[in-house]
Amino acid sequence: MEVYINNLRYKTGGFDLEIEGLNLKDGNIYGILGPNGSGKSTFLKILSGKIKDIDGSIKFNIEEENPYTKISVLSQKPYIFNCSVEDNIKMSVKWAKADLDNFNNIVEILELKDLLKRNATNLSGGEMQRVAVARVLSQDKGLILLDEPTASIDPINTRIIEKAILNSKKNDRCIVVVTHNIYQALRICDKIIFINKGRIVEEIDKESTKESNIINEYLLYTSS
Numbered sequence: 506m507e508v509y510i511n512n513l514r515y516k517t518g519g520f521d522l523e524i525e526g527l528n529l530k531d532g533n534i535y536g537i538l539g540p541n542g543s544g545k546s547t548f549l550k551i552l553s554g555k556i557k558d559i560d561g562s563i564k565f566n567i568e569e570e571n572p573y574t575k576i577s578v579l580s581q582k583p584y585i586f587n588c589s590v591e592d593n594i595k596m597s598v599k600w601a602k603a604d605l606d607n608f609n610n611i612v613e614i615l616e617l618k619d620l621l622k623r624n625a626t627n628l629s630g631g632e633m634q635r636v637a638v639a640r641v642l643s644q645d646k647g648l649i650l651l652d653e654p655t656a657s658i659d660p661i662n663t664r665i666i667e668k669a670i671l672n673s674k675k676n677d678r679c680i681v682v683v684t685h686n687i688y689q690a691l692r693i694c695d696k697i698i699f700i701n702k703g704r705i706v707e708e709i710d711k712e713s714t715k716e717s718n719i720i721n722e723y724l725l726y727t728s729s
């Protein structure tokens with residue numbers, strides 16, 4: 506599901522977001538990076554329809570009365586239900602009217618088989634995040650928005666989650682990942698978009714990352 510953004514403007518308190526033009530295309534994973542408070546989560550909330558009082562236009566390439574039903578979102582603080590891992594994921598699949606095959610595939614790729622009967626609220630942070638990611642990816646939506654999917658997650662769980670995100674890439678799906686992890690963006694994203702103070706300051710294709718001053722600066726300060 507593609508997104509076409511034109512003259513987007515949004516103001517809240519002392520913060521304003523302004524994006525003149527941006528197209529998010531199918532078959533791609535987009536990484537959104539930028540300093541704390543630069544507007545990344547706000548941008549995702551606008552894309553998901555959670556924030557609606559915007560100026561400008563956001564259009565999608567699908568004929569659907571409510572295109573927002575075709576979007577699934579992993580928020581910064583995902584909600585987990587007080588029931589088994591299996592029920593948590595199956596509930597998401599059912600709500601999205603997705604095929605149950607998605608449940609089996611996602612359980613396999615996120616290595617959740619041994620946890621299925623456990624109560625999801627008793628899991629470790631990393632295990633719980635894998636369940637939250639499973640809930641979002643198993644819905645089989647056209648636009649997937651992931652807000653910091655691996656924040657505070659160890660390298661092993663990060664690898665599993667990144668593998669699941671990469672595995673979810675499809676010709677008719679667009680995935681947007683907000684992350685502070687430049688290495689993650691370089692590993693999984695086809696395009697990296699830097700936001701600062703509510704403005705896009707650079708858009709870089711996977712092929713050109715070595716020439717980007719912003720990426721080189723991020724790499725320098727991430728490694729120290």
Ligand SMILES: Nc1ncnc2c1ncn2[C@@H]1O[C@H](COP(=O)(O)OP(=O)(O)OP(=O)(O)O)[C@@H](O)[C@H]1O
Nearest residue numbers: 517518519520539540541542543544545546547548
């Ligand atoms: N509900 C709100 N009311 C007023 N201001 C808000 C609200 N939500 C966010 N903001 C402000 O908007 C700005 C952008 O916030 P946002 O959460 O989008 O940043 P971010 O880039 O995702 O930050 P971080 O990397 O810290 O998660 C911040 O200055 C924040 O304080």
